[in-house]
Amino acid sequence: xxxxxxxxxxxxxxxxxxxxxxxxxxxxxxxxxxxxxxxxxxxxxxxxxxxxxxxxxxxxxxxxxxxxxxxxxxxxxxxxxxxxxxxxxxxxxxxxxxxxxxxxxxxxxxxxxxxxxxxxxxxxxxxxxxxxxxxxxxxxxxxxxxxxxxxxxxxxxxxxxxxxxxxxxxxxxxxxxxxxxxxxxxxxxxxxxxxxxxxxxxxxxxxxxxxxxxxxxxxxxxxxxxxxxxxxxxxxxxxxxxxxxxxxxxxxxxxxxxxxxxxxxxxxxxxxxxxxxxxxxxxxxxxxxxxxxxxxxxxxxxxxxxxxxxxxxxxxxxxxxxxxxxxxxxxxxxxxxxxxxxxxxxxxxxxxxxxxxxxxxxxxxxxxxxxxxxxxxxxxxxxxxxxxxxxxxxxxxxxxxxxxxxxxxxxxxxxxxxxxxxxxxxxxxxxxxxxxxxxxxxxxxxxxxxxxxxxxxxxxxxxxxxxxxxxxxxxxxxxxxx
Amino acid sequence: xxxxxxxxxxxxxxxxxxxxxxxxxxxxxxxxxxxxxxxxxxxxxxxxxxxxxxxxxxxxxxxxxxxxxxxxxxxxxxxxxxxxxxxxxxxxxxxxxxxxxxxxxxxxxxxxxxxxxxxxxxxxxxxxxxxxxxxxxxxxxxxxxxxxxxxxxxxxxxxxxxxxxxxxxxxxxxxxxxxxxxxxxxxxxxxxxxxxxxxxxxxxxxxxxxxxxxxxxxxxxxxxxxxxxxxxxxxxxxxxxxxxxxxxxxx
Ligand SMILES: Nc1ncnc2c1ncn2[C@@H]1O[C@H](COP(=O)(O)OP(=O)(O)O)[C@@H](O)[C@H]1O
Ligand SMILES: [Mg+2]
Numbered sequence: 130x131x132x133x134x135x136x137x138x139x140x141x142x143x144x145x146x147x148x149x150x151x152x153x154x155x156x157x158x159x160x161x162x163x164x165x166x167x168x169x170x171x172x173x174x175x176x177x178x179x180x181x182x183x184x185x186x187x188x189x190x191x192x193x194x195x196x197x198x199x200x201x202x203x204x205x206x207x208x209x210x211x212x213x214x215x216x217x218x219x220x221x222x223x224x225x226x227x228x229x230x231x232x233x234x235x236x237x238x239x240x241x242x243x244x245x246x247x248x249x250x251x252x253x254x255x256x257x258x259x260x261x262x263x264x265x266x267x268x269x270x271x272x273x274x275x276x277x278x279x280x281x282x283x284x285x286x287x288x289x290x291x292x293x294x295x296x297x298x299x300x301x302x303x304x305x306x307x308x309x310x311x312x313x314x315x316x317x318x319x320x321x322x323x324x325x326x327x328x329x330x331x332x333x334x335x336x337x338x339x340x341x342x343x344x345x346x347x348x349x350x351x352x353x354x355x356x357x358x359x360x361x362x363x364x365x366x367x368x369x370x371x372x373x374x375x376x377x378x379x380x381x382x383x384x385x386x387x388x389x390x391x392x393x394x395x396x397x398x399x400x401x402x403x404x405x406x407x408x409x410x411x412x413x414x415x416x417x418x419x420x421x422x423x424x425x426x427x428x429x430x431x432x433x434x435x436x437x438x439x440x441x442x443x444x445x446x447x448x449x450x451x452x453x454x455x456x457x458x459x460x461x462x463x464x465x466x467x468x469x470x471x472x473x474x475x476x477x478x479x480x481x482x483x484x485x486x487x488x489x490x491x492x493x494x495x496x497x498x499x500x501x502x503x504x505x506x507x508x509x510x511x512x513x514x515x516x517x518x519x520x521x522x523x524x525x526x527x528x529x530x531x532x533x534x535x536x537x538x539x540x541x542x543x544x545x546x547x548x549x550x551x552x553x554x555x556x557x558x559x560x561x562x563x564x565x566x567x568x569x570x571x572x573x574x575x576x577x578x579x580x581x582x583x584x585x586x587x588x589x590x591x592x593x594x595x596x597x598x599x600x601x602x603x604x605x606x607x608x609x610x611x
Numbered sequence: 612x613x614x615x616x617x618x619x620x621x622x623x624x625x626x627x628x629x630x631x632x633x634x635x636x637x638x639x640x641x642x643x644x645x646x647x648x649x650x651x652x653x654x655x656x657x658x659x660x661x662x663x664x665x666x667x668x669x670x671x672x673x674x675x676x677x678x679x680x681x682x683x684x685x686x687x688x689x690x691x692x693x694x695x696x697x698x699x700x701x702x703x704x705x706x707x708x709x710x711x712x713x714x715x716x717x718x719x720x721x722x723x724x725x726x727x728x729x730x731x732x733x734x735x736x737x738x739x740x741x742x743x744x745x746x747x748x749x750x751x752x753x754x755x756x757x758x759x760x761x762x763x764x765x766x767x768x769x770x771x772x773x774x775x776x777x778x779x780x781x782x783x784x785x786x787x788x789x790x791x792x793x794x795x796x797x798x799x800x801x802x803x804x805x806x807x808x809x810x811x812x813x814x815x816x817x818x819x820x821x822x823x824x825x826x827x828x829x830x831x832x833x834x835x836x837x838x839x840x841x842x843x844x845x846x847x848x849x850x851x852x853x854x855x856x857x858x859x860x861x862x
Contacts, residue, residue, distance in 0.1 A: 558667065560703050563699065566691050577705070582706065
């Protein structure tokens with residue numbers, strides 16, 4: 130530990146009078162953010178010096194940046210000095226001992242979502258022996274992955290075991306000072322996932338963070354890096370439909386994807402963080418930077434997201450279409466109910482020749498929910514024959530919600546063909562009456578109509594995710610009508 | 612106590628501040644087929660909507676008795692579950708919702724209401740395939756979204772298909788014949804005739820008597836300005852065809 134301390138001192142370039150370094154045994158960093166805290170995090174995680182350097186540079190950059198306010202979001206001021214930026218994963222003894230100690234409301238939701246009993250305990254953070262299915266299944270999966278040469282581990286593990294790979298690719302898609310929240314994440318990120326699919330390998334299964342749920346407390350500043358080498362394929366699933374217990378209000382994740390020549394990455398998300406109550410109290414602030422780099426020719430990156438949770442969602446999964454003939458896709462369902470706000474969309478940056486991108490966005494607003502689609506399609510000077518198609522549909526449920534569409538197009542190449550279609554519709558009285566006349570109750574009718582509205586996105590989801598997503602929308606829309 | 616299936620007395624209804632039905636009376640016995648004819652705007656669709664319980668229509672006066680119950684006490688879906696079916700003049704599209712799934716949800720919802728066991732996918736598929744073949748409809752109807760991109764004729768036939776699956780006690784067909792070519796018309800009429808039974812009644816709302824050559828009614832009513840102004844046997848339809856509505860209205 131002492132070498133690390135010395136290293137830290139040197140790098141930070143100042144002496145510590147009452148810094149945290151002496152408290153290195155502590156499990157939690159006191160609230161506040163400064164270089165000492167960052168050094169503390171890095172030391173806690175035994176990180177190499179280049180990574181600490183990276184964190185500090187990101188932090189210094191962050192200090193110069195204002196919090197963005199261009200999104201159509203009403204955000205209460207965030208006190209970044211009030212947040213604690215490090216806590217060790219909860220030990221078993223701090224957790225609820227059994228389901229009896231868990232918030233009954235949470236359990237009710239699990240029930241509605243049809244989550245198997247043995248998984249509910251794990252999701253609610255109950256200290257359980259690791260005997261249930263998902264863990265043992267996880268072990269078998271891990272062996273199979275190993276055989277294929279796939280690396281799938283926590284970000285910290287990757288830093289320890291594959292530092293060169295991490296160093297090569299980290300921040301190569303989302304630069305450390307890219308935006309306010311990405312810079313913050315780079316400075317203080319807690320943990321996350323690392324994936325590498327070697328050249329020519331088709332990942333033998335869908336990779337899911339779900340299998341790692343109980344292994345690491347990834348925390349509020351999650352970091353994911355996925356590298357698909359030449360000709361490889363991978364499908365990655367993030368999140369799960371069960372609302373996760375989390376005391377942290379601010380979440381600022383960074384996800385970087387790198388697709389080399391002919392590689393394909395499919396990244397699917399179901400996000401169901403706590404949205405706050407019916408009166409807009411509480412709820413997670415979700416400020417995510419997700420970007421994929423189609424670095425090689427003929428590569429492809431596809432984002433699919435179902436966003437139903439969080440009080441505020443600020444998220445634009447993007448594709449940089451660098452390689453010739455590379456393609457990017459974005460399929461999104463974003464639902465806002467009660468006082469939820471979402472400003473989400475994508476950026477498709479066409480740089481290579483004959484690049485293609487496709488955008489399908491479905492926004493659903495209910496209650497007093499506000500839902501904005503914000504999309505940028507950019508075509509560089511040399512991007513001959515770029516093609517983009519965007520379809521943005523909004524569905525309104527009730528009179529007090531809102532839907533907004535902000536498409537931005539910047540083309541520097543006259544051969545580009547960019548098409549944008551947008552519709553806004555209300556769940557019609559005539560549609561509801563039609564369903565009800567056939568004997569279908571109002572809530573069922575609404576969820577059926579919503580499900581139909583989302584079909585083009587749902588069919589992009591892996592099978593089991595699609596079924597869950599449909600249920601999730603139903604539960605999220607409870608009480609939206611009548 | 613009569614054993615009428617539907618008994619409507621002095622029905623007044625309005626929408627958007629406009630009085631549309633102005634004292635409508637009609638009584639339908641089980642097993643009967645009635646035709647309601649009348650000029651455009653006379654209130655035919657309003658009648659169907661009011662019976663089905665559409666909220667945008669307000670009943671301001673009168674009674675509706677259905678199977679001895681006060682129909683006005685029931686919600687739209689309760690009425691459907693009690694066996695009332697409306698074949699819409701303009702069936703709506705529900706984009707992305709699979710026709711089979713829609714119909715299965717409807718049927719199971721009705722069965723649940725009646726305390727009958729729900730059908731699983733296999734049983735349901737067997738049922739709809741049988742109905743399709745009886746109505747000479749193609750299987751691809753099952754794969755499509757509810758009315759999405761259907762032609763006018765396809766929509767009308769889809770209504771009849773739904774009716775055949777849901778097997779209502781009282782079916783109101785609102786201008787199901789309009790816009791159909793002669794083959795479709797015959798197919799629709801055939802579907803309706805197959806449903807005729809002793810405990811079921813059908814009210815055919817139509818503008819033309821053409822359909823009534825294929826679905827022969829027991830009673831014909833003429834609706835004008837929100838009231839039944841004339842009732843008679845099937846010959847009334849022919850008379851109307853020859854002499855026009857002016858004749859009834861002035862009578
Ligand atoms: N929702 C409504 N709001 C206001 N007026 C309506 C509404 N529905 C129908 N009407 C009016 O009521 C009258 C009868 O309409 P309708 O029942 O559709 O007639 P029909 O089916 O016999 O052609 C028409 O004048 C029509 O414009
Ligand atoms: Mg009409």
